[in-house]
Amino acid sequence: MAIQRILIVDDSPTERYYLTDILVKNGFTVTTAENGEQALERIKADKPELILMDVVMPGANGFQVTRSIARDPDLQDVPVIICSSKNQETDRIWGLRQGAKDYLVKPVDAADLLAKIAALGG
Numbered sequence: 127m128a129i130q131r132i133l134i135v136d137d138s139p140t141e142r143y144y145l146t147d148i149l150v151k152n153g154f155t156v157t158t159a160e161n162g163e164q165a166l167e168r169i170k171a172d173k174p175e176l177i178l179m180d181v182v183m184p185g186a187n188g189f190q191v192t193r194s195i196a197r198d199p200d201l202q203d204v205p206v207i208i209c210s211s212k213n214q215e216t217d218r219i220w221g222l223r224q225g226a227k228d229y230l231v232k233p234v235d236a237a238d239l240l241a242k243i244a245a246l247g248g
Contacts (some may be wrong), residue, residue, distance in 0.1 A: 141236035162186030181210040196225025
């Protein structure tokens with residue numbers, strides 16, 4: 127199934143705008159959330175086909191939210207790509223262990239992002 131609806135979870139308005147701009151220009155429908163709690167509400171209300179998840183946010187961090195999604199039988203089929211400024215290999219491995227399908231380091235390169243989405247069925 128082609129990915130069309132994407133949820134961006136990031137506490138930075140600049141980052142949300144940047145990612146939304148890339149995705150909308152490429153034909154995706156985008157919703158956003160500012161933190162993990164808001165993300166979980168949005169996911170349940172309007173199930174996206176892909177989630178772009180920041181790690182460092184107020185409240186639950188992106189690793190915790192990704193783990194919640196991966197463990198929820200209703201949500202676990204929604205792929206998560208972590209987009210984080212944390213660029214250590216250990217962070218990437220930890221993110222994938224929490225259930226993320228991929229890991230991008232900020233600043234996210236538009237071509238890389240679109241390639242990762244395509245690889246997931248976008």
